[in-house]
Amino acid sequence: MNRALPEMLHCINTPGNIAGSFTDMSVLERQRARIKWQQEQLLNQPPCYFEGNDQFNGYSMPNHAQDFHNLISSEVGLVVKADPGLDNGWQEFGQFGGEGSGLGSSGFVNGSGFELNYGISTTLSCPQEVAAAVTETARRESVSPEKMSSAVGRESFKKRKADRNQSLKAVAEEEPNEKRIKECNEEDESKITEEYSNNSKNTTNNDNNIKRETSADTSKVSEVQKPDYIHVRARRGQATDSHSLAERVRREKISERMKYLQDLVPGCNKITGKAGMLDEIINYVQSLQRQVEFLSMKLAAVNPSLDFNIDSFFAKEVFPASTSNFAIGVQSEITNPAYLQFNPLQQLASCTGLEMEINTPDMALRRTTSAPISLPETFLNSSCFDQIQTSTAWDGNLQNIYSMEFLQGRSTSFSAQQFTGSNEASNLKMEM
């Protein structure tokens, strides 16, 4: 008894932690009361005890058997003192939990598996009468683990219906737990002990894990298994309705896109809330569109000279256009093809292109600095008409242009004649 006492106390203490209804002190008190009562029984009625059971001759029996028979005798004949607050199940649990010392402390960490373990462990060495009590309590306990873990896995329960493709750990736990409760009454005792100890550890660990995971994976949207479904894990303490899940997915999509926009629109870092953000976005889009309008007006104003520099802009964005370049280009313009390269001599092509279009002398004047005016005009007259006759296909020219532009990169030189021919022809064709 003395040996069993601390073990029983230990075992009883831990369910007290879990159940929460019993305080440690009250359990201890009850246990002590019970033990005292048993001792009294033993001491007071030894003759009855020995008379009742002839096979037990003395105290040579091993401790566990002695306790066992104490309980049997107590159950059968003696007064069964109702422990305050404890039902019969607890009584047996406490006793046999002490006996099953192998199970005793290892598996009983915490968690709802506790009641489960008690119910299971009693099947180890319980005779039929106790087994009946155990099954009864086991059935009761089968309800309580559900209730215990339902607080944790309630979401996952309902989510199972809403989310049929995802296998949750809680589901995996609940089902084997229930199955094992039924199994325990039928299977071998020793085999069950190990299984249950493992499962109890697993269940307790899993229950803890579920609590941790549901709080950790708060916004886990995993597209797993089937591409058609978006699997959402409900957060802890939130509704698990299918509608609210879909709503949450939609909200998360919207907030993700708002974040992108926040990066894009300047000055939106301080603003939180969708309405303010939308205001900022609207203002920004409007300002951008106004800018485009303004710039297009400006370009329209500059449009007559648009083609003046058109070819020079192919190379880079910011092009240091200057009159000196134009002058150089003009002077060497007779040998046009040689100078047709992107980088600074691009103006040559632009000049040639320009000449095709600009028939007015004032434009020519504008273009050149020191070159003779007549030269470009003659060039224009002579070459353009030839070019018109030679180059017939608009598509071909454009194709040349584009292919040269995009494929060859910026710093490559065109096949010059082709370019000039097409350029001139295109310009002429526009004019005529």
Add this chain to the structure above:
Amino acid sequence: MASTVISNPITNSNRATSRKKKKALQATSRDQSQNPNGATTQWKSESQQAAYSSKLLHALRQVRPSPAPRPGRAVREAADRVLAVTAKGRTRWSRAILTNRLKLKFMKNNRRQRVVATAVSRSKKPRVSVLRLRCKNLPAVQRKARVLGRLVPGCKKEPLPVILEEATDYIAALEMQVRAMSALAELLSISGSGSSGSS
């Protein structure tokens, strides 16, 4: 998209637009990213801007020197069209811009339809619907989402997440357009002033 453009009666700029689209699809290499983040970085790349500028130049060359009603509008529409072409039609707004232009060109002679088409393409806010929205006391977010939807071409009746995604891409594209056009204007003005100064 490209096929419908080609089959229609062709004006100069239309033909050029179709060809530009074909060449753009063939020649330009773009990032193949799906998410909005990738799209915005794509718009910021230099290659995009260069391609857009070149196409814009070609388009502007073909713009008639001074359309009667408003000179700037033709340029602006050309610029928008080129922007939509550069977008390669992956987004709603680009497709909407191109189809609107198409309608405009196709029904060019019909003044009434042109007004309607331009109204659609310009994304102006019709006053009636704004008032109706206010009267309905929609939630503020909803109201503003509708306003934004009208601003972005082709997104008038889309739900909010779609509008946000389109707006992301549209803002990036607009920024690139502004950059390109401002550079172009600057170059033109510099060169123009330079040449006029020299003469």
